[in-house]
Amino acid sequence: MAKCSICGRPAVYVSRVSGKAYCRRHFLEYFDKKVRKTIRKYHMFSKKEHIIVAVSGGKDSLSLLHYLAKLSKKVPGWKVSALLIDEGIAGYRDITKKDFLRVVEELKIDYRIASFKEEIGYTLDEIVKLGREKGLPYLPCSYCGVFRRYLLNKVAREMDGTVLATAHNLDDIVQTFIMNVINNSWDKIVRLGPVSGVKTHPKFVRRVKPFYEILEKETTLYSILNGLYPKFVECPYARQNIRWVIRRQLNELEEKYPGTKYSLLRSLLRIIDLLTRTNSSLTEGEIRECRICGEPSAHEICRACMYRIELGLLSIKESKYKLV
Numbered sequence: 001m002a003k004c005s006i007c008g009r010p011a012v013y014v015s016r017v018s019g020k021a022y023c024r025r026h027f028l029e030y031f032d033k034k035v036r037k038t039i040r041k042y043h044m045f046s047k048k049e050h051i052i053v054a055v056s057g058g059k060d061s062l063s064l065l066h067y068l069a070k071l072s073k074k075v076p077g078w079k080v081s082a083l084l085i086d087e088g089i090a091g092y093r094d095i096t097k098k099d100f101l102r103v104v105e106e107l108k109i110d111y112r113i114a115s116f117k118e119e120i121g122y123t124l125d126e127i128v129k130l131g132r133e134k135g136l137p138y139l140p141c142s143y144c145g146v147f148r149r150y151l152l153n154k155v156a157r158e159m160d161g162t163v164l165a166t167a168h169n170l171d172d173i174v175q176t177f178i179m180n181v182i183n184n185s186w187d188k189i190v191r192l193g194p195v196s197g198v199k200t201h202p203k204f205v206r207r208v209k210p211f212y213e214i215l216e217k218e219t220t221l222y223s224i225l226n227g228l229y230p231k232f233v234e235c236p237y238a239r240q241n242i243r244w245v246i247r248r249q250l251n252e253l254e255e256k257y258p259g260t261k262y263s264l265l266r267s268l269l270r271i272i273d274l275l276t277r278t279n280s281s282l283t284e285g286e287i288r289e290c291r292i293c294g295e296p297s298a299h300e301i302c303r304a305c306m307y308r309i310e311l312g313l314l315s316i317k318e319s320k321y322k323l324v
Contacts, residue, residue, distance in 0.1 A: 013221055016258040024225055031222050035067060035210055042194040044208040045163065048077035052161035052205070054152055055082045055104075055111075057096030059223040059230060060167040062103050064211060066226055068165060069107045082111040083155055083164075085148050088123025092235050099230035114155045116147060121313060128237070130311050140237035143307060150304040154295060156205045168209045171216035174264040175246050182242070190275050192268060201287045204296045215261065 002011040004023035011021035013030075022030050039045060053068055055061040065082055072078040084100050086093050097113070104111045117123050122130070124147075128140045156164045173192060180188045196207040211219055223229040238244055253260045289295065290302035292314070297303075308314040 038213045039210055050079045050162045052156040052164050053082050054166045055084050057100035060219045062228045063219045063223045064167040082109050084113045085151050086115040088116050095233045114151050141241045146303045153205050161205050164205045164207045169211040169214050169216045169219050174261050175243050177268045178246050193272050201296045
């Protein structure tokens with residue numbers, strides 16, 4: 001058994017990049033130092049914030065909620081609240097919601113649950129079925145991603161949040177980076193930075209990713225050591241997404257060549273820097289308000305409303321872009 005590089009106690013974690021081993025105590029110190037450094041490095045929070053943490057009930061988001069709730073006790077100007085989006089995925093979200101409720105009650109955190117059914121009128125399961133019946137080309141994750149982002153911003157603003165914290169870790173970021181390279185989506189790559197929102201808008205809640213430089217296995221261990229790790233339940237739509245394949249292949253590369261994920265993250269940050277300095281069209285587009293729902297949008301009608309129109313959930317009068 002490996003011994004902690006600092007104190008010689010049995011190790012619970014060994015970094016394959018640095019070779020250093022950590023016992024429980026020193027891993028938690030290492031984790032805390034690494035997250036704090038990320039927060040400071042990218043100027044994620046000011047001294048006074050109402051931080052809305054996007055929580056799914058999974059290990060990463062529960063870890064972020066726990067970490068920020070603990071850190072907020074040392075920052076008098078911070079308030080931390082939790083927001084869960086219930087997409088309506090049978091056999092999945094109803095299970096993870098229980099873990100969410102358990103943790104917010106233990107931490108005594110204010111929270112809100114917003115559902116697709118209440119806000120959009122249909123669950124994700126119903127939307128996927130309807131899309132297939134209409135022969136639309138979108139995968140379930142496309143609907144889910146658009147409507148989730150839409151509701152996260154809308155509801156976080158309704159909660160008077162000043163910043164929305166998401167639990168995207170380093171693995172999530174580099175997976176999305178590769179996906180966008182494959183799809184030639186350079187405008188989306190620009191938005192993969194640790195702080196999202198190139199333009200300010202009164203209806204846009206700035207987004208930050210405190211786990212941006214933290215490996216998934218590190219957030220997993222943090223959740224285990226703090227009694228947060230939930231029963232693993234995989235989304236039934238997950239394997240229909242190319243992310244599932246990319247995730248597996250990146251893990252294989254990391255296993256064979258330690259440090260691969262960190263190298264990809266450095267490449268991403270370098271590309272974002274180059275794009276923002278050399279291609280203003282990718283970063284300086286006008287942010288409007290959707291003519292239908294009034295939410296921030298890069299286009300006259302936001303993607304969430306376009307999906308609803310294509311699904312037949314909305315119809316519009318061409319002259320006024322109003323709901324009928």
